[in-house]
Amino acid sequence: MAGRPYRTEAVVLRSFRLGEADRVLHLYTLDRGRVGAVAKGIRKTMSRFGARLEPLSHVEALLHQGSGELQTVTGVELIRSHHSAREDRYRLGVGLVGAEAMLRLFTEQERNPRAFEALTRFLDLLDDVPVRAARPSLDPLVLSFQLKLLWLSGYLPHLTSCAECGATEQALVGYSARAGGAVCGACSEGALVLSESGIAGAESLLIRPLAEAGDVGLGDRSARDALAVITAAYEYFGNFRLRALRSA
Ligand SMILES: [Zn+2]
Known part of the structure; x- marks a missing residue:
């Protein structure tokens, strides 16, 4: 053509x-x-x-x-x-994780203006990101970006009630990619074990604008839990792991 x-x-x-x-x-x-x-x-x-x-x-x-x-x-x-994102080691690490997520999740030659806007917004914000996490892969901006990309890809992680049985009263104790979200104790067999604050943190990163990712106030444990949700979703839905995560 x-x-x-x-x-x-x-x-x-x-x-x-x-x-x-x-x-x-x-x-x-x-x-x-x-x-x-x-x-x-x-x-x-x-x-x-x-x-x-x-x-x-x-x-x-x-x-x-x-x-x-x-x-x-x-x-x-x-x-x-985006020179200032590329020339700073921490920011570059964050940027390369985001770029690889985009590469793996959006593989088709198919117009998607919302995905493009999320990408350019991510890069604009990245230019001013301070070192604020133990590793670039735990930075709230790139965690939020990846959760939004999963949502735009149709793999919306459901994090406000049990994705298996629908319970809203029970504490959510884990994440099941198969069920498509967080699960309660009764449904947690085989699920990834997560802290309650980690599940709440991932939900905040998902629903708040990218620009507010740094305001979510994610602790180290919660950031690791959010990353665990993202990597489990990649493995389950896309059967891939990000290479950039090994070094970042
Ligand atoms: Zn349940």
Whole structure:
């Protein structure tokens, strides 16, 4: 389906060299969702593309869909560089977890403006994130972002009553990906054991805006519980683990 060049906002999720001079980009675009593209002759065109194709960059790209699987980048303008997110070790760790979550959950070339907006909002907030968790993967912003991505993917974690029996009076003691959410003691066989504050914290991160993730006041235990919910959902629904979590 060859077509004319088109212009779209895009975020560079991943970028790697292909041969001597080309670069392959995994983009999440506003117009078409996930797109793989190649920037040819990047050395010769350094002055044209410069650092605009670094991971986490928010750009306006001119893309051309040829006959191959990869589209071709023929032009790029910077919207936000997110330089301050990329140059700080903690923020970069947070950003790479978020970028990989996006890569794994949104794999289709299919327009999803809400997912794109969540991604750009996440990156805008990331530019000013202070070191506030033991590890980047426990930062409230990236936990909140991933819970929202799960929700946008249709895997809404149900965290306010028992997802198995519907009980609202019983304390919630665990998370069951199979049941789709938190479970009470009677339904907790085989479930991931979580603290009550962890379940409440994950619920707050899910329903409050990304900008308020830092105000949830998540303790270390609660942050670990929220991350456990996210990783269990990834494994159950998508059968994957994030590589970025190993180092972050
Ligand atoms: Zn129950």
